[in-house]
Amino acid sequence: MKLIVNGASLDIDQARTIEELLVELKLAGKGAIVELNQEILDKSQHAETRLANGDKVEIVHFVGGG
């Protein structure tokens, strides 16, 4: 499946949901906020929200440095 993630085209192997995508991108557990096709998702929706070919996903993850 092809997605546009943070502006870049990305081939996804396994992930079928937002939650699985975050795991695949190694962003699970980092408080990530996700917009799917310009619609912001509540974290409680990450597990059930399914991805489709061509979806535009924007992800902001949190870091601790400074």
Place this chain on the structure above:
Amino acid sequence: MNDRYSRQILFEPIGEEGQDQLSDKHVVIIGAGALGTGNAEILARAGVGRITIADRDYVEWSNLQRQQLFSEEDAKYRMPKAVAARERLEQVNSDIHVESLVLDAGVEELRELAEFADLLIDATDNFDTRLLINDISQERKIPWIYGACVGSYGLSYVILPGETPCLSCLLEKVPMGGATCDTAGIIAPVVQMVVAHQTAEALKLLTGNTTSLRNKLVSFDMWNNHYLAMDVQKLKKADCPSCGEHAHYPHLDPENQTKTAVLCGRNTVQIRPSEKGERDLEELSLSLSRLGGRIEQNPYLLSYSSDEEQRLVFFKDGRVLIHGTKDITEAKNLYYSLIG
């Protein structure tokens, strides 16, 4: 009166009136590392009347690449960062009042710092302190500006009590582990980008130009050329324990704080994170392996030492033992530099 601020006064949204407002304001900057020194220099030059900068650490050579108020002398003499920052700021602008505090910002310290503050600026290096700042900000109704960076990635967000979502709304759960500047490195331009976003919003807030506030969570990767501004207003939670209708500021509760203890007779400090959860030892092993040093691992714990003096043992339940020190501040510095 010299024309120190003339170009800023010429800028119409600030003007004479805005400049007067700045001179009456008190900004507290928590942390005097890369973000702290960057924020402090811009706000001091801008003429914020009172700046307090707090930090528990001292200057090291590895700071000089990006921590803009420090000199080689400061690194040689291991000057406390807050003090070295104040001395430089006083050279930059002697018209304002700068106060430095060498301390570890816990609940009581932050409450005192926030007492007469108009704005809190986050320049810390860990989530624990940020969540304390978040709850103090909600308790005292003082805005704060989150900023963070690692590698070539940075982000920032302005939190206005009663208006925007707070950090607890956005995070929900404290991230455990993750990259830090000491494990994944950091380039100075991304620091400056975060500082630019934090200070631009600070100037708007302090001069009452609130309609110009960005109101978006911004993030950027300056190596991979991506920039994002996300409207997160919808994530404000009515039942948020920090900012919701029945807010009780959980991170200020002694029960929920990261606990440190010196283990008697063992030259060891134990750090127990506030958030219950399992530490991902595999991920940790991967990130520490880039630093060199020795890693030993079994299914229950991971032991890491970079030199002969100190060894850190990370348990799966989140606890960390730091062998080779009785000094809690030194132990925390090491802990947050590796864990974030």
